[in-house]
Amino acid sequence: MLPEAIAAHPLAAALEARLPGAATGGTLENGELVLHIDPARIVEAGRFLKTDHKFIQLTGVTCVDWHPREPRFEIVYLLRSYETNVYLRLKSTVAESIDSVYEIWRSADWYEREIFDLFGVKFHNHPDLRRILMPENWKGHPLRKDYPVHGFKYSYAEPQ
Secondary structure, eight states, rough: OOOOHHHHHHHHHHHHHSSTTTEEEEEEEETEEEEEEEEGGHOOOOOHHHHHHHHEEEEEEEEEOOOTTTSSSSEEEEEEEOOOOOOOEEEEESSSEOOOOOOOOOTHHHHHHHHHHHHOEEEEOOOTTOOOSOOOOOOOOOTSSSSOOOOOOOOOOOOO
């Protein structure tokens, strides 16, 4: 359920009216709306925001590892509507996977691949989910909080 101050926001109210229960919480940070979205409904919420509220640009997708909290990962989507000049953040907390928003915003492609590579979060229905920064044979995900600070001992002279 949305806090009273957030539920009164026109964008949050429109989302709640169209997709009841999709937004599980929210805040106003520096005058910018942040909505917590049920991970199972991220695609339908994204589609609604793009088609009905003109959030045509996905300016970024990032991940936060809250280890040892479970579920440990928070996926953050940064949206912009040029028509209304409004910025919006969506956050979804996941254990290991979430649906890809690539079908809504093509710019999600490399952001989701980067998160997969560095955190290990899988994006269902992504057209090309493979490593983007680390070598294909790399073991582990270096931005996880439980990854060794100095990395693993590798012999760089010989392939893994």
